[in-house]
Amino acid sequence: VTQFTKKGAIVSDKTPNTTSRRSFLRGASLGVGIPVVGGLLAACTQQLAPTPGAPAVQMQHEEPAAPAGQMTFDEMDAMHEAGIKAFVAGGQTATLGNQPLEPRLDGNVKVFDLVCSKVQWEVTAGKFIEAWTYNGTMPGPEIRVTEGDTVRLVVTNNLDESTAVHPHGVMVPNNMDGVPFVTQPPIKPGETFVYEFVAKNPGSHMYHSHHNSTKQVGKGLLGAFIIEPKNKAQDPAYDLDYTIIMNDQNGGFTFNGKGFPATAPLTAKLGQKVRIRYMNEGLLIHPMHLHGLPQLVFARDGWNLPQPYMCDTVNVAPGERWDVIVDCSEPGVWAFHCHVLSHAENDHGMFGMVTALIIS
Amino acid sequence: VTQFTKKGAIVSDKTPNTTSRRSFLRGASLGVGIPVVGGLLAACTQQLAPTPGAPAVQMQHEEPAAPAGQMTFDEMDAMHEAGIKAFVAGGQTATLGNQPLEPRLDGNVKVFDLVCSKVQWEVTAGKFIEAWTYNGTMPGPEIRVTEGDTVRLVVTNNLDESTAVHPHGVMVPNNMDGVPFVTQPPIKPGETFVYEFVAKNPGSHMYHSHHNSTKQVGKGLLGAFIIEPKNKAQDPAYDLDYTIIMNDQNGGFTFNGKGFPATAPLTAKLGQKVRIRYMNEGLLIHPMHLHGLPQLVFARDGWNLPQPYMCDTVNVAPGERWDVIVDCSEPGVWAFHCHVLSHAENDHGMFGMVTALIIS
Amino acid sequence: VTQFTKKGAIVSDKTPNTTSRRSFLRGASLGVGIPVVGGLLAACTQQLAPTPGAPAVQMQHEEPAAPAGQMTFDEMDAMHEAGIKAFVAGGQTATLGNQPLEPRLDGNVKVFDLVCSKVQWEVTAGKFIEAWTYNGTMPGPEIRVTEGDTVRLVVTNNLDESTAVHPHGVMVPNNMDGVPFVTQPPIKPGETFVYEFVAKNPGSHMYHSHHNSTKQVGKGLLGAFIIEPKNKAQDPAYDLDYTIIMNDQNGGFTFNGKGFPATAPLTAKLGQKVRIRYMNEGLLIHPMHLHGLPQLVFARDGWNLPQPYMCDTVNVAPGERWDVIVDCSEPGVWAFHCHVLSHAENDHGMFGMVTALIIS
Numbered sequence A, B, C: 001v002t003q004f005t006k007k008g009a010i011v012s013d014k015t016p017n018t019t020s021r022r023s024f025l026r027g028a029s030l031g032v033g034i035p036v037v038g039g040l041l042a043a044c045t046q047q048l049a050p051t052p053g054a055p056a057v058q059m060q061h062e063e064p065a066a067p068a069g070q071m072t073f074d075e076m077d078a079m080h081e082a083g084i085k086a087f088v089a090g091g092q093t094a095t096l097g098n099q100p101l102e103p104r105l106d107g108n109v110k111v112f113d114l115v116c117s118k119v120q121w122e123v124t125a126g127k128f129i130e131a132w133t134y135n136g137t138m139p140g141p142e143i144r145v146t147e148g149d150t151v152r153l154v155v156t157n158n159l160d161e162s163t164a165v166h167p168h169g170v171m172v173p174n175n176m177d178g179v180p181f182v183t184q185p186p187i188k189p190g191e192t193f194v195y196e197f198v199a200k201n202p203g204s205h206m207y208h209s210h211h212n213s214t215k216q217v218g219k220g221l222l223g224a225f226i227i228e229p230k231n232k233a234q235d236p237a238y239d240l241d242y243t244i245i246m247n248d249q250n251g252g253f254t255f256n257g258k259g260f261p262a263t264a265p266l267t268a269k270l271g272q273k274v275r276i277r278y279m280n281e282g283l284l285i286h287p288m289h290l291h292g293l294p295q296l297v298f299a300r301d302g303w304n305l306p307q308p309y310m311c312d313t314v315n316v317a318p319g320e321r322w323d324v325i326v327d328c329s330e331p332g333v334w335a336f337h338c339h340v341l342s343h344a345e346n347d348h349g350m351f352g353m354v355t356a357l358i359i360s
Helices: A021-030 A035-044 A073-088 A213-220 B021-030 B036-042 B071-087 B212-217 C021-030 C035-044 C075-087 C213-219
Strands: A010-012 A104-106 A110-123 A127-134 A141-147 A150-157 A165-168 A192-198 A203-209 A222-228 A240-245 A266-268 A273-282 A286-290 A295-300 A301-312 A311-318 A321-327 A331-337 A355-357 B104-106 B109-124 B129-134 B144-146 B150-157 B167-168 B192-200 B203-209 B222-230 B241-248 B266-268 B274-279 B286-290 B295-300 B303-311 B313-316 B321-327 B332-338 B356-359 C103-107 C111-122 C128-135 C143-146 C150-157 C163-169 C191-198 C203-209 C224-229 C240-247 C266-268 C274-281 C286-290 C297-299 C304-310 C313-316 C323-328 C333-336 C356-359
Touching: A073 C286, A110 B274, A127 A213, A127 B222, A141 A150, A203 A213, A203 A273, A213 C274, A222 A240, A222 A273, A240 A266, A240 B036, A266 C304, A273 A311, A273 B295, A301 B303, A301 C297, A311 A321, A311 B109, A311 C313, A331 B286, B129 B212, B144 B150, B150 B167, B167 B192, B203 B274, B203 B321, B222 B241, B222 C313, B241 B266, B266 B274, B274 B313, B295 C304, B303 C304, B313 B321, B321 C286, C150 C163, C163 C191, C203 C213, C203 C323, C224 C274, C240 C266, C266 C274, C274 C313, C313 C323
Parallel strands: A110 A150, A141 A222, A240 A273, A266 A355, B109 B150, B144 B222, B241 B274, B266 B356, C111 C150, C143 C224, C240 C274, C266 C356
Antiparallel strands: A010 C191, A104 A110, A110 A127, A150 A192, A165 A203, A203 A222, A273 A321, A286 A311, A286 A331, A295 A301, A295 A321, A331 A355, B104 B109, B109 B129, B150 B192, B167 B203, B203 B222, B274 B321, B286 B313, B286 B332, B295 B303, B295 B321, B332 B356, C103 C111, C111 C128, C150 C191, C163 C203, C203 C224, C274 C323, C286 C313, C286 C333, C297 C304, C297 C323, C333 C356
16 A cells, blocks of 8 residues: 555556655645656746747647547557647747737827738647738737827728727727727728727727628737726736737637647746736637636726635636736646636647646 | 828728818717718617518528628628618517516506417518517517516417426526426416416516427527516616517527617617616527626626626626616717627628617 | 416316415415425435436437427427426436545545546436546545645546546645646556645635546546635535536536436425535536525635625536525425526426425
């Protein structure tokens, strides 16, 4: 029976592991009890800068090449491990969506130029899809302003069908609302339309197409629209600010336009408080489960809740935004994924809506 | 670069729009910056009374006649515009579901007669489906009583299969609960069953079939059951009271039995407070997104929340009811739809779960 | 018109029911107005002990033998009634999932031995599926400890593919988190792995496979992990404690591994307070609707809410746990089911995610 006391050790009938219980307990207190974790932790904390030109991983996690029943368990495990290793190595795609867009100033107006065009977008290493984008990325650039700012969006349509931009959740005058034939004419191919309004309501919002929207948003015409409050003390304190935009059409199940292992991990130092802004631009719910640490939910659709509450799984429905704080009180590589398991793992390993919060 | 300063104007390479920025800003302050909006606003505010006998619109939004790839963008836009115009014109169906049913009095008992029968129900202009109904409409009539009232439902089954009525969310004695073989025998074709109980718990409830219910509720055997509180001050103040019952089986994606453009807009005057009661009788979630204005969520399943909260997207799961208040502080035609975009728009324009809140 | 005043009585044109209204009102005050209910109430209150060896019901609720259109309404009603009768008779399967597992003690450590193996699992009477289980049941045994306990899970893998156990919602050191290639190597067939940690955060949690998890959790590798608080006064008071684990893959729509009519009813005495712990291990949402009585929602994912609230339909997304209290203030057999109706009833009667709260 003594073999059962070896916490964290694999004990097989053939090759009993002789690591002492004490060494594992020591490891446990650091949250890095076995070598594979320590290596991953070290590797991932340096991986937010992508690696252009890295060789493409051929494995397609969401499109199994052979029925699982024909794999041995060792072959299956090897595919799972390859996915984790590719994630550790930075996911190996050269592009990033949801990157900050610096406005140009026209007097006191913050001007953001958005050009709609089609690009080939790399969802996972070597897997390219046709995306319809703002400024060439899926999601489009992050627009971030401060409550009270006057904001101008100059939208040029280089697609081959009409479009329009709806500032989702942002309280704008009606004629800036972006609904063709209701608040404006559609922006036809080759045309430019100018939206201008004062950013009144702070919080985590979005912008996306409101014309042929099932297709256009699905194809990638979406982005984050964040309005910082004038009084930052109205939000809980935090050290780091991450946004996760979910989509489930073009490119499958994605966070910020990437599927695992190309998803970027969230990194933090022990003791930091991380704000996460969830935004669902897909057609399905995505209950976001963080391992190991609770999430303090404090805002819904940009509006602070009268009483924040704790949970570990935040269900995000299409169109919703939720803001949470995670207190990074325990080191380690914490899996972080949609808990609709079929959006996250199959016989060939993890894919789609999977990332990690890495606390070092 | 000057062309970019023309807020709200389309700027094309071929036909530059010369409207000055000032005129658009002036329009913006009214929320009616461009002609198409003003016309829609004027038209829609008078359209709650349907137009019997109006010519049917031939366009079927949810059943595209040709693949989108074969349309030019102008053809696509024309179809989108036709949907909006049909909505402005009143949707052109002659019937309305969810209409108040005046009770007859038997002493102090409020008696509601409900007859189950099949009808041909017009979901959008010219598109008829077989609906199973209470009193000939889908949803059935709205039952509205006051807390403490004694209520009698006299249900006659003129269908060709058995049925039963469950007062969903209403706290009734067990033998009035409407579950065949558990609390009562089924009501067989040709039979009548009488439900009677005191309306104890105020709020937004429902009534629907609880026999072969996936089919029978899907087919239309459903309605709103609203119990007004004795003390109206327990709810937030409001000027107008709207109910939106969602279904996603018979007739596709519907609000109160109609798909866009036959859905009725909600209308209000600037400054009014509108109460909206969401009720989901379908099989899917429907996150209800209102443009431009936040929703104050104050009751769930008829029970007032200890602390109301704000959001712009209210996710309504099957069987749930949510009550919200919208403060109509900004004029305009505000799109209002399920944010599962595939329930609301396709290549041929908006359809299904789309309506508008029109504030004038 | 007098026939309409016979509350609770079926009135047919051919065989008028002559029961007086007074007798039904008397019945109503007891919530047991008609004989079928009284019998069910009596029968069900004694049915939690299953009946081994009972003859299997041949009727397959979720697999209709003939199109509904070919049934008469009497034939359809007979199938519905047969389901209710089978439920009353105890569901007639010999096994139960989610049963308490008594730990063995190693010093002050509570040790739970879990063996992964495949079994034939009876979902409804006579319907067997291949389940992947912990200790031979689907769900696996309930693990219940107290905040501050040191817990050891000794997991032996007798399956033919690798696995790992994730303590979902439990705050553990990272190397005890159960994610292969991230926090540990996979547990290969024939191997044993030992998890050990202090149970820090009280509440309703779960344990399940985190390797090839869509399949493995779907197949049954899941169970409840409940941590009682040291200070029981932090939770609302309750007399009875039930857990409902939902799954929607293996065996269809199940509560604790059984589909209706094999689901176990919840029983209580009038005036008791019942705690229900909902846990969703499936891929779909399941809005749990209780008839007749509201649910006080007081905890989410094991974390007590700052302000509990009332409702009658608790939407449970994959990975979520919700804790509620039901005050059993009204006697009767209260239907209790997922309100996605297609998870609960078809032409052949109720099936899947249906049970009852029986208050006597």
